[in-house]
Amino acid sequence: MPQLDTDKISRWDLHGREHVVRVRRTGVQRTLSCDTCGWRRGARFLPWARAQEHLADAHQATVNPAAA
Numbered sequence: 001m002p003q004l005d006t007d008k009i010s011r012w013d014l015h016g017r018e019h020v021v022r023v024r025r026t027g028v029q030r031t032l033s034c035d036t037c038g039w040r041r042g043a044r045f046l047p048w049a050r051a052q053e054h055l056a057d058a059h060q061a062t063v064n065p066a067a068a
């Protein structure tokens with residue numbers, strides 16, 4: 001996965017608002033936290049996939065600004 005060194009995932013929603021989920025390492029565990037709504041969750045595997053899932057489900061944010 002090309003995003004392994006990334007410590008945050010940002011996506012835009014349909015209104016062009018940016019939503020950011022930060023990824024923090026805690027040993028083997030990663031802790032995700034969403035800047036927009038305060039959602040938090042630990043993810044041992046695929047934290048980026050979990051972050052994207054949250055952004056899409058909670059904020060309808062699916063546009064990757066890096067890919068635009």
Ligand SMILES: [Zn+2]
Pocket residue numbers: 034035036037038039054058059
């Ligand atoms: Zn959120």
